[in-house]
Amino acid sequence: MAKPLSADALVAALQAEGVTVVEHSGWRTHNRNHKGSWGPVNGVIIHHTVTSGTGNSVSLCYNGHSTLPGPLCHGVIAKDGTVHLVGNGRANHAGSGDGDVLRAVVAESATLPAPNENDTDGNVHFYGFECVNLGNGKDPWPEVQLEAMVRASAALCRAHGWSAHSVIGHKEWTNTKIDPRGFAMSDFRSRVATRLGGEPRPTQPSYQPFPGTEWFHKNPRSAIVTAMGRRLVAVGCSAYASGPGPQWTEADRTSYAAWQRKLGYTGSAADGWPGATSWAALKVPHV
Structure with a gap:
């Protein structure tokens, strides 16, 4: 159980883990806090977008749609591994899920119960990353994207002192969702755990500073x-x-x-x- 990171702290945590971050205009105050609580936070949920293309995916996750206003997550992770920040605070990403799953995440249990009752508001308790993928089981997950997803998850775990057991898939939170599809969350958590085994090792390439x-x-x-x-x-x-x-x-x-x-x-x-x-x-x- 932890207080959510500030916008500055979130950016710093991601960059310290070697993630390339793009901050979209207005993201620092873009949230659904007027609709309910944000925090205490307990973990990270990984999603797939069911979209293609970075621009379209980021726009959808920032703005949402008529039945589900944005932000639809905190960050969108593109195929090239870039993390696009679109929200800071409560976001419409997790929805209702199983309170027993939340309790297992809080306890950092190595096993999760199968989600059954959708009786708990996950938007209070979880950071969310939407990862660009069609979610059809055929759209590939490039290694650079998977690595960015691992690093982004590890960044939040490291910042809050959590283990890899604090990272779950949307399909592990609720029985109404199938995302993320195309890899096993157990394998993903193993990668996060490996990443957390050492100090942050920034590997972000050295790019030309913006000349203005x-x-x-x-x-x-x-x-x-x-x-x-x-x-x-x-x-x-x-x-x-x-x-x-x-x-x-x-x-x-x-x-x-x-x-x-x-x-x-x-x-x-x-x-x-x-x-x-x-x-x-x-x-x-x-x-």
């Missing part, structure tokens, strides 16, 4: 622009007839706008001028 939006407005000529362009080509957002090269051009801006749209930005937020969040997600290597 105004820097690009000055039409720079720099190896940073070349590195950015190569990453845009690699993620399928190229509008280049040739290159890319070191001189910032309209082709760079058009390519970057395609990247912003791929992340789910629209309108003026996808104008091609780099911002800190989209830049972090692009992972431009150091030059």
